[in-house]
Amino acid sequence: GQNIDQPTEMTATEGAIVQINCTYQTSGFNGLFWYQQHAGEAPTFLSYNVLDGLEEKGRFSSFLSRSKGYSYLLLKELQMKDSASYLCAVSYQTGANNLFFGTGTRLTVIP
Amino acid sequence: NAGVMQNPRHLVRRRGQEARLRCSPMKGHSHVYWYRQLPEEGLKFMVYLQKENIIDESGMPKERFSAEFPKEGPSILRIQQVVRGDSAAYFCASSPVGGSTYEQYFGPGTRLTVT
Numbered sequence: 001g002q003n004i005d006q007p008t009e010m011t012a013t014e015g016a017i018v019q020i021n022c023t024y025q026t027s028g029f030n031g032l033f034w035y036q037q038h039a040g041e042a043p044t045f046l047s048y049n050v051l052d053g054l055e056e057k058g059r060f061s062s063f064l065s066r067s068k069g070y071s072y073l074l075l076k077e078l079q080m081k082d083s084a085s086y087l088c089a090v091s092y093q094t095g096a097n098n099l100f101f102g103t104g105t106r107l108t109v110i111p
Numbered sequence: 112n113a114g115v116m117q118n119p120r121h122l123v124r125r126r127g128q129e130a131r132l133r134c135s136p137m138k139g140h141s142h143v144y145w146y147r148q149l150p151e152e153g154l155k156f157m158v159y160l161q162k163e164n165i166i167d168e169s170g171m172p173k174e175r176f177s178a179e180f181p182k183e184g185p186s187i188l189r190i191q192q193v194v195r196g197d198s199a200a201y202f203c204a205s206s207p208v209g210g211s212t213y214e215q216y217f218g219p220g221t222r223l224t225v226t
Contacts, residue, residue, distance in 0.1 A: 043217045
């Protein structure tokens with residue numbers, strides 16, 4: 001498989017910063033997406049990385065290291081509404097048109 | 112601009128019945144993907160379609176499952192003779208351009224329960 005690994009659960013405090021890591025198989029890598037999914041709802045797009053470095057978008061940032069097969073999603077100034085699952089998804093240069101998803105990290109923000 | 116629409120949102124079927132799940136992509140999108148999410152598991156790709164064509168069905172079970180995206184109307188995921196193991200959330204996504212480097216927009220999902 002593509003061995004996309006991310007922690008199952010994380011807990012963080014409102015107002016704090018949390019980093020959610022994702023590792024993946026590097027062979028044939030073609031891009032990495034982060035999605036947010038609230039319970040019972042559709043995944044919504046957060047970020048896309050294909051080159052090394054940090055992409056910042058408001059309170060959310062995503063980092064990629066292609067050589068290490070590693071990405072993280074950084075959430076700043078956490079709010080209660082950020083409690084959700086965060087899905088790491090990777091595309092590969094296999095000619096396939098699908099994304100390979102990790103199992104998701106369930107983040108709980110506590111007061 | 113309406114998002115990806117899926118219906119029904121919830122579907123209950125008895126073992127052996129057929130389930131039909133519908134997906135209308137976002138306006139202007141002609142690429143549709145179906146994913147299945149089992150409880151406590153990640154989204155798993157099933158099939159990728161363009162209008163009237165199945166492009167990649169490498170994630171579809173070989174039996175009982177089929178998908179179509181006709182020239183007119185929504186994409187349909189059909190599951191024949193459902194079994195308890197088919198209980199899952201089925202998500203449809205669409206994109207304006209094909210290929211997995213483009214953002215996919217997801218629908219709200221259909222939660223299938225097989226009793």
